[in-house]
Amino acid sequence: MNSYQHIYDTVRRIPPGKISSYGRIAALAGLAGQARLVGYALHALRTGGVDEQGQPVPWWRVINVAGRISNEYEATLQRELLEAEGIAIDARNAIDLERYLWDGAVAG
DNA sequence: ATGATGACCCAAT
DNA sequence: GATTGGGCCATCA
Numbered sequence: 001m002n003s004y005q006h007i008y009d010t011v012r013r014i015p016p017g018k019i020s021s022y023g024r025i026a027a028l029a030g031l032a033g034q035a036r037l038v039g040y041a042l043h044a045l046r047t048g049g050v051d052e053q054g055q056p057v058p059w060w061r062v063i064n065v066a067g068r069i070s071n072e073y074e075a076t077l078q079r080e081l082l083e084a085e086g087i088a089i090d091a092r093n094a095i096d097l098e099r100y101l102w103d104g105a106v107a108g
Numbered sequence: 109a110t111g112a113t114g115a116c117c118c119a120a121t
Numbered sequence: 122g123a124t125t126g127g128g129c130c131a132t133c134a
Contacts, residue, residue: 003131021116021117022115022116022117023118026116026117031129031130034116034129034130035117035129036114036116036117036128036129037129037130037131039115039116040114040115040116040130040131040132041131042115043114043115059115062115062118063115064115064117065116065118066117069115070114070115072115073115075115078115083114089111091109102111103113
């Protein structure tokens, strides 16, 4: 079992229509200060968005703390997926974190 | 084992 | 607000 599995599990807890930052996910996953690992873990997903167990991971709900899409691989796809969930993106490709940032609370 | 890079973040300039 | 420097750990050559 890789450490990434914990990251994937945390990313899955992001409710639809919400977003989170790499650092936030890292903190929730018990990897505070290791935001790069989250980015690396999501990078390992690549296209398909499934982990080693074949479970889907909402990788598009993870952006950087600046509210912008950091990845250059699927930037367009990520933007479309975010907009599909009702997340408004600024004219400068920025997202209002205070408005959409997931505070870590469990929905339900 | 070493060096370089990376879907990042924070602080300083 | 854009750029630079340091820190964190995993992966590749």
